[in-house]
Each structure stands twice: as C-alpha cells, then as structure tokens.
C-alpha cells in the first residue's frame with residue numbers, strides 16, 4: 001500500500017518546523033522573551049557582521065541579557081566554512097546552549113551550520129528578506145572558493161522585525177520576491193520528477209509552495225520600497241515557503257530548474273547578481289519551457305522592480321545563454337524540465353530571446 005503521493009505507508013517521515021515565529025513592527029524587542037519562553041538555555045552565541053550587529057545585533061544582545069541569558073558575540077567577515085568552524089569552536093569553548101544568526105543571510109547561514117554541527121538550537125533573526133534561507137534548513141557556505149548548499153536544521157524560532165527589514169535596501173526585498181516566485185516553476189519540476197522518475201512528492205507541500213508564489217504574484221503591486229506592509233507580505237511568504245520545505249523534508253518545493261540556472265550563472269558570470277534576482281529571471285525562462293504563464297511571472301517581477309533581463313542583472317547576454325546550456329549539470333539528481341541533457345546552445349539562445357531576457 002502506498003499513499004496517493006506514492007510514498008509507502010510503512011516509511012515514517014519527520015517534519016522539522018519552527019516552534020515560534022514572531023513577525024512585525026519591533027518584533028526584535030521580543031527576542032529575549034522568545035528565547036526565555038522556549039527555555040533555550042543560559043548561554044547564547046550571537047553571530048552577526050559589523051553592520052547587522054549595529055542594525056539589530058546590539059538590541060538582540062541587550063534583550064537577551066535582560067532575560068539573564070549570557071551572550072557571546074561572534075562577528076563574521078563572510079559565510080565561509082572557516083567561519084563555521086570558528087563559530088563551532090566558540091559554542092564548545094563557551095558551552096553555548098543555542099546560537100542566533102542576526103543578518104541578511106551570511107550570519108544566518110554560519111549560525112545555522114555551526115549550531116547544527118554542535119547539536120544546539122538555532123534562532124534566526126533576519127535583517128533583510130532577500131531569500132528563503134532565513135526560515136529553511138539549508139545553508140549556503142563558501143568552501144574552497146565555491147558556494148555550496150549544505151543540510152543543516154530548521155530554526156526553532158524566527159524573529160522578523162518588519163521595521164528593520166523595510167529599512168534594508170529595497171533591492172534585497174525585491175530579490176526575496178524572486179526567490180518566492182521561483183516556487184511556481186519548482187513545483188512544476190517536482191511534479192514532473194514524480195511522474196517521470198517516481199520521485200517522492202508531497203501534494204500538501206507543493207500546494208502550499210505554489211499558493212505562496214501565486215499570492216505574491218497577485219500582490220505584486222503592493223510591494224514597494226520603504227513600505228513596512230511590503231516587508232510584512234514578503235516575510236509571511238518566506239515563512240510559508242519555509243514551512244512547505246519542512247513538510248517536504250527537502251528544498252524541492254522551492255528549488256527547481258530556475259535555481260539550477262541561478263547556480264550555473266553564479267559559476268559562469270564574472271559578477272553574478274543576487275540569488276533571488278537570478279532565480280526570478282530563471283523562473284521566467286523555465287516557465288516558458290513548462291508551457292506556463294511566463295509573461296505573468298515577468299510582469300509581476302517588473303511591477304515589483306526586480307530584474308527580468310540580463311542587463312538588469314548586470315550580466316552579459318552570453319553568460320545567460322551559457323548558464324542555460326549548463327544548468328542541467330547542477331545537482332543532476334534533481335530531475336527538472338531541463339532533463340538529463342539540457343538545452344542546446346541554439347535552443348538556449350532562442351529561449352532567452354523569446355522571453356526577452358536578452
């Protein structure tokens with residue numbers, strides 16, 4: 001016997017979800033209360049960079065100390081494997097009970113990996129909403145000069161202060177929208193892999209992920225710079241997308257061919273754009289391949305003010321075509337509309353022209 005998704009009943013499945021999500025104006029002031037309420041312990045490691053320390057870290061520090069939680073601060077220059085090893089060293093040396101990542105993504109990735117490896121809880125405090133990693137269990141770390149995606153754990157708590165996020169550069173929020181909208185093609189790739197390869201598929205995770213992308217597309221005209229409501233909308237979508245990944249037990253519902261394109265562009269472009277910006281453009285391209293409403297995706301990105309062309313990404317047309325040709329080589333075990341052999345150069349160029357990316 002199997003479920004409708006094709007998964008055998010006998011196989012157990014665990015879902016790791018955040019226990020507490022605090023989202024809103026001045027949410028950061030509740031950071032100490034959240035950690036105390038969840039009884040995370042008496043000693044914390046706070047990972048930030050010099051900028052995010054000023055923007056939010058100092059407040060988090062004060063709020064934790066107010067609740068008699070001793071805080072060790074660890075400032076990172078970048079999200080490298082060396083930074084992760086150093087952070088792990090501090091967790092061990094100072095006997096930290098949990099770790100907080102305070103920042104746009106890099107501090108969160110380092111704190112997430114270090115806490116996972118040291119088997120202590122992790123709290124995510126994003127200062128920007130530029131990608132869905134702020135709520136997910138995955139982390140992007142630089143290892144030997146290359147960006148790699150690592151498995152870690154889902155944050156036990158997420159504190160999203162919409163005031164701080166609304167004040168971060170608008171480009172970051174627009175990029176976050178691109179990462180959410182990319183769910184639209186990721187779920188199509190997933191269903192294709194299920195049909196063609198009998199890959200495990202969760203209808204619930206896929207439905208939640210797709211709905212999140214669709215709601216954001218419908219609300220595109222409400223996403224504007226320095227508008228706290230916009231930050232609120234994007235944060236809620238990031239949480240929803242993260243929950244979809246938790247239900248799936250993988251990044252499948254939020255990462256498909258459009259993410260492969262973005263990762264390929266990271267390798268090929270001299271100066272890659274932001275992850276979410278590239279994924280947004282990738283969604284336009286891959287939606288065309290799926291025979292779906294690529295123009296609606298493009299219009300939503302344009303309305304938001306996110307890039308839809310190579311020029312807007314700041315990459316060469318040639319680099320986009322090369323990334324399309326090589327996208328299928330990224331994570332080949334993850335089957336998508338790109339298939340096993342990908343696009344020919346001519347087909348890639350035609351795709352990019354038809355969708356007005358080049």
Ligand SMILES: [Zn+2]
Nearest residue numbers: 131132179279
């Ligand atoms: Zn992403």
